[in-house]
Amino acid sequence: MQANRGKVLTGVLAAAMTFSFVLSGCGNSGSNEGNANNQGSTNEATNNGNAGEKPAEKVTIEFWAQKFEDTTDAWFKKWTDEFNKSQDNVQVKLTIVPGDAWTQKLKAAQAAGKAPDVMTRNYSGIAPGAKNGEIMALNDYMDPAVFDDLYDNVKEFITVDGKYYAYPKLVEPSAVLYYRKDLFEAAGLDPEKPPVTWAEFIEYGKKLTQKGIFGASIAQTAPDLGWSSWGLQYNAAGHLPITDDWSKADVMDDKYKELLNFYATLYKEGIIPKQQLSAYADAAPFGQGKLAMTVSGSWSIGLFRNDYKDMLDKIGVAPMPSIDGDQTKPTATLGGWTLVIDGKSKKPEAAAQYIQYLLAGDPAIMIDFFKTSQFSKFSPRKSVDEAMNQDPAASADEWRKLIAEKVIPYAKAEPAYPWDISIAFATAIESAMKGESVDKALATAEKTINDFIAKSKLAGTNPQ
Template sequence: MKRRTLLSAAAASATAAGLAACGSGTPGQQAEDPAAKGRTQVEFWGNVFTTPENAWYEKIVKDFNAAQEDVYINYQVVPGDAWDQKLKAAQAAGTAPDLYIQAGRLDTAARTGLLMPLDDLFEPDVLAGVTDAAKEVSQYQGQFYAFPLLVEPQMTLYWNKDLFEQAGLDPETPPTSWDEMYDACEALAPVMDNGEFPLNTAVDSGTFGWTTVAAQLHVAGHLPISEDWSTADAEDAKYEELIGFYKTLQGEGWIPRQPLGEGNSAQAFGEKKVAMQSQGSWAMSELAADYPDVVPATGVAPWVQSDGDLTHSISTIGNMKWVVDAKAREPEATATFIEWALGGDPEVLKPFFVDTQFTKAPARDEVTEVVNSDPAAEDAPWSDVVFKDIVPQCIPEAQYPWDINLAMGDALQAGMLGKASPAEALGTAQKEIQKVIDREGLAEIRAEMDA
């Protein structure tokens, strides 16, 4: 899970303890709950998300298990830092969960036969209600390989209005361009104490790999691979400018050199260690749940762009969806649970979107209508910014392999930290991307996808 491999092993253990009534404590074991006896058991793996998301998963599993007597969901929380290893090991051993939560693109997993196609598991009307944006991340070659829960922008700008006012900045006017960001950071620096910074962004190559995809497209007009996936295209001088933006922020001391906590967390902003932060829209739900005192002073806007043009390619659209393993032992029972939780009564999903503070877009229009009708929506003014100013200007996540994102992330980090010149860093990325193209036969895969 590349976008939100989410908190620590300790946090996962705590959440797992809270879910003990939902199943066994060890992935791969059958549930010990007496209520599971005589039922078809479905193994469901998840991760550690934000506080309201964790609560929703716990509730729907318990509610489903209590609502009928045929299927029992055995929900397990797998720590984010162990996810890839545990899932791959389970798949190799034939003990993979029937159902698990996945972020990011599914094209590679679908193409290589790791996922089960879903169209035959549901009546057509169940999948017909999925929005076009959610279909984009849930289908491969026109067939569903996932049931989407949500889509959400991966890059938004958060700013502390109180600190802006202290710095002599207009608290209602965030920066929109790189130059305006430099000016804001320069003004904010004097009001920040030691160990505090005007801005918090990615500083590690992995996070850079997924957070800057839209910026790469925005600044250069293309991604670092040709449209037919036959050749690398990472040495554009415009990418040097993107590296230069982060290098300037780093060189001036306006962003930390080391991460201030989890890469996908708003902790540093919530603790007022930074005045601004680049983060996904999910950060607002984390702030509301864990740092409510900061919410009244928090502004939300599109992330800054090189030229200040906020009308295109301002963020990628992330997502969360449920996928069924290709070797699932109980696919029909699994589909029953999916339909109940994600494809049925919108009231089941409503608490998820309300409690996460209206920061995520439902994958079904029917759910959107129910969520927007909630009275609390009027108290979440940022939701209009997220869904009117940001979501329509987003792009889908890249379909090519993650290693290409990582090569660009490595280049950004190396150039930012001065380990290589921007041109040298991009030259290395060019070679690494071409290796991936040749190793994976990406030109053939692209031709197959376009056929």
């Protein structure tokens, strides 16, 4: 995303995690594009908008989208207008809701029985929303072929008890490595061979650290580590720090010790600054020349291309290094946004018709979105990627190609458990980074997580 990503993520994550805590509540929303299915043209997508007949009477559906970038707002408006022009019997009223007002506005609408028919929601809110009846299964309202078009790992994000409860618009990997090719050369490193293991990342970081420039940056505070390290938790141990049934902590793993030691070494050796230069989501310090390497999300591509154009030929992009160099293991989680139908909507056929047009129809609609995002966001649909490989601008974008092929296929979904679990483990990472023994940090996390599970009666409530 752009430079305001940190602020947006803070609000988004807070809303998303609040949602998860109570296993109820308001959805989330996002704004990125989405559409493209196997039907091949806008007209076809319009005429075949759902698996059944189009509504016989003219209806108006309400669609609420949370505000992100202005380009995303404009994209929603443009294609909603196109949908409305193409329809005789369905019209969509689009409302862009500021992120800081989203939760209150949606809860008030739900309480008054006036919730929007369609809304944006992030992946972590799908399973809890489905379990609580807040969102509606789409299987009976959309062509099954549009779900076959999704990548398998993304399809899992929207599936609950064998049914699809959302249609995804985009994915954004949480961890990508950006590095300065010119500084690699100056340090005697091959700019075409970025580090692939954690040990190499540390080694390169030492060589790249010089007066006025740190060798690397990565999340350093618990709030940032809470979500940015999920992919590395999977990478290290193959699991998250809680059992699948959410009955107890699962942190006492030698591989987690390696993870904490990785962060601690970066800090102790002075490879990363003692005080984090900016929020993890904001890669501006790298663009400003203060860092030789930085780990950030795919949204930073948009920042670099918009604000640091003179640096682009010096920037290399690679997957985040893996614990052992196996880059088919996850190093990132995939955040992103979907469209869902409210569980009490009286117009599900019309709502599904719109969703299918916008996110699952003509690939050109989604390509339009990804171009406006500077290819910093990625498609969950195979047909859109296939179409982008034929598009001159998209096919020539090496950064897009690398992330689409080497990061996204191996990434995991963000966890649906309460934020308290994530922050407990993140606190252990930060504590170890700043000098506490790894064993003590993990023991504290284990107790904190188990206490929270007992207090919240979390055991057995995993909705997935």
